[in-house]
Amino acid sequence: MKSASERWSRVFITSVSPRVLEGDWPIKRTVGEPVHVVAGIIVDGHDQLCAGLYVTRLGGATEEVKMTPMHNDEYTGTFIADSLGLYTYHVRAWINRYGSWHEQYERRFEAKMPASELKIELLDGAALLKEYAVNAPQEQRKKLLAFAERYVNGDIEAPLDEESLQLALSNDPQKGAVQSNPLTVEVDRKLAAFAAWYEFFPRSTSQVQGIHGTFDDAALRLERIRDLGFDIVYLPPIHPIGTTFRKGKDNHPKAKSNEPGSPWAIGSPYGGHTSVHKDLGGLPAFDRFMKTADANGLEVALDIAFQCSPDHPWIKQHPEWFKKRADGSIRSAENPPKKYQDVYPLDFECADWRELWEALKNVFEFWIQRGVLIFRVDNPHTKPMAFWTWCLSRLRVKHPEVIFLAEAFTRPKSMYTLAKLGFNNSYTYFTWRNTKEEITDYLTELTSTNIAEYFRPSFWPNTPDILHEYLTSGGRAAHIIRYILAATLSPIYGIYGPPYEHVIANQHPDREEYADNEKYEIRNWNWNDPESLQGLFQTVNQIRKENIAFQEFRNLKFLKIENPLMLAYSKHSDSNSIVCIVSLDPFQEQKGEIEIPLEALNLPQNSPFQMLDLLKGERYIWQGRFHMIHLNPHSMPARIFQVMPRVRTEADFDYFV
């Protein structure tokens, strides 16, 4: 018969967190960010437990972190994932047999039990030490056996020497140890968790009205975008555009001969997903643009849309990659009875799916080789989840620095699943969450539930596809409000820049998108309008960079403010505390009484503290919980306060007199 401990254990791991609750997916962290692991571990009776956290970088060695017992049978350990890529971690736990014996022995000794009794107990301790000695390093084995001998000889004071405890701890054979299933964490660059994106169409950057801009024109815009504090410039597709069924102004079914077409109708005889539109200057101009971006400390995000215009080279080279109708013609994208004849979807289930999938992965590889490390993936929810799982995991193993943003505006389960399976960033419903209740509910879901472990939201007040009525009717104040909300509620945000900074928000009569849409025509923008919102961008981006509280997402807490048109929230990280108050009314002045949670922000109950308004640079001295705030949409509909925990008053200086 086998000994009991070979078959079962008294130790029981009840839970390990953080983890994704549904499915075996990794949680997400960034390089240098700590992972605080908490395990519930129980044992019958009162024995002491030991627990360790074991962390392995993919293909690397396993590191052990000692876990510390907290209250309520919880044990914690923290590791810092200091390089990119996938880590696994699991918890191992066992009974600290010698420690349990030792603690009980000390209690017996202190209670002055008779020496005859103590000597009997000592023999149990000796037996344990002999067992522990078997596999101990020679030096420690000797010491363990020396202790054991003193116990056998009845030296009742010997265990009081704490060295036996230390020796035993480091040589515990961990009999009956149990371990949890491995969990995983995907470690990204910091930029995957904290970034400001600026979207613009390179073809609209020419200094000459109506002329197709090139990457060299676009490169001239980068310095200013850098100066405004953005981190990433995101470009709609840069590939050759098809001419067959090309769309005209505002999605008109027939383009005029001089109209440039939609960049999402990818592919022409000049090339497809790995080519650059010749009017943009081709690959050489793109390479120069990348260099300028790099010199300015900016990264470039490309739009990858896996669909083809009827003129895409793949149509002829790989007709088998497209769905056919029974008459042999290629099936265009459609939502019967509507047909989108300028775009052919790919058939991910075709007989040659392996080759197709490989080719699509190689599109990413091609741009990664040219220095692009960030991809905004168009409509990933219309391609199989299995494809993305395969494609992203393979790319990330080779290039863990790459960041994928999922442009999936669809139902929640698909959006969350794309994040689970590997997208590092995700578009959200932020654009449609405009009331206090909508914003509070949505942000609470994103920051306070299990979703926060794997879904990193990117907040966009506008995109070329989405212009909300709030911006159209609310004008400049609405643009300020939505910009400040995006940039302060979420560490990752972006704007479709040119129309936003100029507060150009004419809605298309039929659709929730811009009129005179840049998707179908070349626009000319004034890149240096002093009336634009560029000053606000610069200020807010600087505030974000200087206050680490903005660089975390899960630290968001909503505060009470007695006005349904005003939103208040705090963000608190280490020593940095922020309180934001935003009016949601772009038309009228609003006032409301905010309640400051003094304890949570480490503020004094009965003495003053300073609030520094980072937008205006003004300081206020406050005391107590309740403060009336007035916000005027025509000057500044928001306050971003840095909370200063302590005010120096004259009394402070009196001490030195």
Place this chain on the structure above:
Amino acid sequence: MKSASERWSRVFITSVSPRVLEGDWPIKRTVGEPVHVVAGIIVDGHDQLCAGLYVTRLGGATEEVKMTPMHNDEYTGTFIADSLGLYTYHVRAWINRYGSWHEQYERRFEAKMPASELKIELLDGAALLKEYAVNAPQEQRKKLLAFAERYVNGDIEAPLDEESLQLALSNDPQKGAVQSNPLTVEVDRKLAAFAAWYEFFPRSTSQVQGIHGTFDDAALRLERIRDLGFDIVYLPPIHPIGTTFRKGKDNHPKAKSNEPGSPWAIGSPYGGHTSVHKDLGGLPAFDRFMKTADANGLEVALDIAFQCSPDHPWIKQHPEWFKKRADGSIRSAENPPKKYQDVYPLDFECADWRELWEALKNVFEFWIQRGVLIFRVDNPHTKPMAFWTWCLSRLRVKHPEVIFLAEAFTRPKSMYTLAKLGFNNSYTYFTWRNTKEEITDYLTELTSTNIAEYFRPSFWPNTPDILHEYLTSGGRAAHIIRYILAATLSPIYGIYGPPYEHVIANQHPDREEYADNEKYEIRNWNWNDPESLQGLFQTVNQIRKENIAFQEFRNLKFLKIENPLMLAYSKHSDSNSIVCIVSLDPFQEQKGEIEIPLEALNLPQNSPFQMLDLLKGERYIWQGRFHMIHLNPHSMPARIFQVMPRVRTEADFDYFV
């Protein structure tokens, strides 16, 4: 190369509920209770999905339940587990290829696309029908092929006949189907989810002062207990009691010669865990008692405490089952420096653990054979979780009607784990939750989190081990309050009856338990005191039985009442709505304004409704949300209202005039 669908699927099951979130444990239900399964299922694009729920009783056939699409990519299906024991269930999902084609075809047809176009689409439909026909039953195969032929022949109206859709649905080869991991549900008797327990010591039932009662005396008490509306009588251990180190009055270290000892010091030369104390009349008297209980419709719960007095037969027969000290003596229970010399714990890790475990399981088997189907297990958290997992699962497979109540007053993780691994009922912290905030927080945790799927709380205002100061100082009103809370907050509750009904609540000076504790002495109780709380017991038990809202746990909702010493809650099931209002102040009258959630209780906004106070039998006509309630602890500190949705007013009768 294999076709795509043999390797991966476009369908993705994101979640299935109900399930236990941490660990592969069964959820709990009772016979006849529906299990509402909700699955999140997604697919790229707009294809229709089919989903089925597959339910298998352990060792039985698998039943399929069609799942219905709801909003937000959720699919639901319900099964009723109509027999006891373990069921598994899983979800299977696949693309409804013909249905998707058919829907698109109809849209094309309705949009009056040219017949030439429609005829091309028809060929796709025909191909699908031919594929579906391959494995269809002959009759249906013929019909499917007939449709296919009409399609091939260009009959553009043929698909409008919905029969093709029905035929296809029932013969879908389910290409690319995926299925979820199986989940499990443990199905118990209704009594495991709704029961009133009455605890008493059979030895205190003699009609002669100071004489050891027998099971025949105890049997005389059953009719009254049945009449009071209780379902289960629970008896402390009934076995022979050891004499070595026997405890005297109130746990005195030395018993006098006439003192009976604690029933938990199990075992004497007359027998151990499968014997009945001879002064109780031995097994024959016990069997007669069981018959009387059965005749009264009562079930008997035995207390199983796996520990031995030094006189237990196992000490001699199986010395290897006990922990030894190094001098060879058996180690008694201890918490150094304290020793509990009247009790020896069993060594679940001994070399002969298999035999020991088998013997312990056979203790349950022995009593099950004698008709006992309910066990209150003493201190299960001091025995290995692995033992209980093994023991309970084996017993339940053979005897799925058996119910185990875990008497574990310990930290939450151990209590919840015992429930997960198989205990059907659990003691709780209810006894120590006395304020409004404590009760609200604890009940919210128990009813509204994942815990509610596997942990069935049993609320006890008192036990022989626990007498809370609230009862001691609050007297009769406190006893009424805590009784009504237990019986109306939780479908399962129990009382240690005799001292409770007589409001005898003298606390031991050193411990939170009764003085003159019945654990160590025989008490005499007046079983028919008209001043006792028996009338309250009878009324409340009847209310519970007549109102199905009390027979469910997860339907509890707390209501707003503007007084921190008053608690209000509703319970709503089908057509039965209850509102309870309880004062937590046993000393002074309290009043508070309650807010009735009219919508949740299906009550009219602008017309009156009736509230029937089930405790007093009085009716009130209310209208609107807000109502002032006065509660007097000296008359009745609670109201239990049955909500009547509609009041007949004279106006109703006018119609008939």
